[in-house]
Amino acid sequence: MNKRKTALIETFISKVKEKYPSLIIDYEFCSETGEYDIWHTDSRLQFEDHDFLKYVGKLMQEILFDNNLFEFCFGYDHLKFKELSSSYNYDVIVNEVETVLINDGTKEIEFYITNDDSVKLTDLKLFYNRINKLNNFNIPNGSDNFLFNLEQSNIYANNQDERLVA
Amino acid sequence: MKKNLLKKAEKNIKTGAWAEENGFFDAAVSRFYYALYQKILYILKTRYSFDTAPIEDPHNATLQTFEQNIVKELEHDEIVWIKNLGKIKRCRVYADYNEDIISDKNDYNLMFKINYNNISGVLEKFIPKE
Numbered sequence: 001m002n003k004r005k006t007a008l009i010e011t012f013i014s015k016v017k018e019k020y021p022s023l024i025i026d027y028e029f030c031s032e033t034g035e036y037d038i039w040h041t042d043s044r045l046q047f048e049d050h051d052f053l054k055y056v057g058k059l060m061q062e063i064l065f066d067n068n069l070f071e072f073c074f075g076y077d078h079l080k081f082k083e084l085s086s087s088y089n090y091d092v093i094v095n096e097v098e099t100v101l102i103n104d105g106t107k108e109i110e111f112y113i114t115n116d117d118s119v120k121l122t123d124l125k126l127f128y129n130r131i132n133k134l135n136n137f138n139i140p141n142g143s144d145n146f147l148f149n150l151e152q153s154n155i156y157a158n159n160q161d162e163r164l165v166a
Numbered sequence: 167m168k169k170n171l172l173k174k175a176e177k178n179i180k181t182g183a184w185a186e187e188n189g190f191f192d193a194a195v196s197r198f199y200y201a202l203y204q205k206i207l208y209i210l211k212t213r214y215s216f217d218t219a220p221i222e223d224p225h226n227a228t229l230q231t232f233e234q235n236i237v238k239e240l241e242h243d244e245i246v247w248i249k250n251l252g253k254i255k256r257c258r259v260y261a262d263y264n265e266d267i268i269s270d271k272n273d274y275n276l277m278f279k280i281n282y283n284n285i286s287g288v289l290e291k292f293i294p295k296e
Contacts, residue, residue, distance in 0.1 A: 033223075033226050033252070034226075035226070035252055037252065037253070037256070039253075043276055047280050050243060053242070053243035053246045053247075054241075054242045054243045055242075056242075056246050057240075057241070057242030057243050057244070057245040057246045058242045060242075060245055060246070060249060061237075061242065061245065065237060070230060070233060070234050070237075071230065072249065072252070073249055073250060073251065073252025073253050073256075074246060074249045074250065074253075075246075075249070075250040075253045075281060076276070076281075077253070078273060078276040078277045079260075079277065081276075082273075
């Protein structure tokens with residue numbers, strides 16, 4: 001890896017995060033192709049948010065192309081998304097209300113929904129977005145992030161009226 | 167003769183569409199990728215006097231040459247799609263050689279097809295209509 005180029009890539013990423021602070025975005029260097037793979041895990045931003053594309057394209061121009069850095073690719077990475085989400089096993093229990101359990105292998109977080117349909121990860125994403133005003137549900141594994149989840153769980157577990165309406 | 171590249175691309179698009187309809191998503195990724203690559207070769211040859219790709223690592227060299235030239239002519243949002251080409255190529259390598267099979271249509275769309283459609287839309291601007 002080239003220090004000048006990695007510094008430019010990191011500047012680019014930090015500028016993206018200035019506007020989209022909850023976005024999970026990172027990069028890897030591929031020694032086989034000599035290309036930097038800049039990836040993120042928000043499909044909604046990539047595929048539905050035109051302002052995001054315009055903002056990112058402008059940053060590419062100003063920070064990377066203008067400094068003669070072309071050896072990179074950028075985009076939503078579905079395999080990374082699945083990898084980061086893989087520890088969250090979720091299930092639906094049909095009782096009086098339907099319950100979604102998110103499990104990291106040690107603890108469970110419970111959410112209530114009123115939807116009869118099967119629960120998808122995207123439903124949870126919408127829930128997180130609404131409650132936390134976040135742009136992204138995709139929280140990487142780690143004790144700090146898990147505590148964040150628990151905190152949200154505690155808030156809603158004690159207040160039935162404010163529980164999730166998916 | 168350069169237009170033969172577009173004919174080849176069309177054949178790959180038809181093959182890719184057939185594979186997609188039948189749930190052969192790995193094959194669809196591969197065919198659609200090559201359709202894009204052939205269109206890129208056509209644009210490079212007709213617009214930027216590109217001769218032939220180097221024998222060593224031809225895809226990466228061609229894509230990088232294409233990207234460096236074309237981004238000067240694109241809007242900011244279009245640039246983002248063209249800079250997705252490397253990911254499309256990685257997806258093709260995954261579809262061709264990885265032990266995992268792309269069997270879910272949602273995965274196929276999110277890994278490849280939506281990107282492909284957007285990149286293809288940008289390329290069409292540089293291909294003359296019949």
